[in-house]
Amino acid sequence: MAVRQSRYLLRRSPMTHIRLRNNVHHTSFEDGTGVLLDGRSGTYWQLNATANRVLAERTSGKSTEQVAHEIAGPGNSELSSIVRDDIRSLVGQLVSAKLVERCA
Structure with missing residues (x-):
């Protein structure tokens, strides 16, 4: 069986950045916590550290x-996986609340 080289290359999707709307x-505070203020509605969101x-x-x-990886620490792939899922959840909530937007 011959193996043919594909003319299509698999590409990773570009990393999605986020930015505040x-x-x-x-605003961040000395204790590490923060606040997001939605200027349209006047609603604020408290963020833990x-x-x-x-x-x-x-x-x-x-x-x-x-x-x-930075939060979980080196060599802790299981915790890193959990943290990654939590980050995705947080970003999803911020996008749904129209506080941040994804950009390529």
Whole structure:
């Protein structure tokens, strides 16, 4: 059986970045917590220290995988997987609440 080389290359999808929507303001506090203020509705969202760190690092351009690895620590792939799922859930909630938007 001969193996033919495919003319189609598999490509990884581009890393999706997130950014705050234009009407949203983010503030961090000394204790690591933070607040998101939706300027349209006047609603604010309190972030615990971990959520605030995730938001700051994801909006600065780090990937979900990078942030999960940093939080879980080196050599802890099981915890990293759990953290990665939590980050995806958090970002999904922030997108649904129209506080952040995904961008390529």
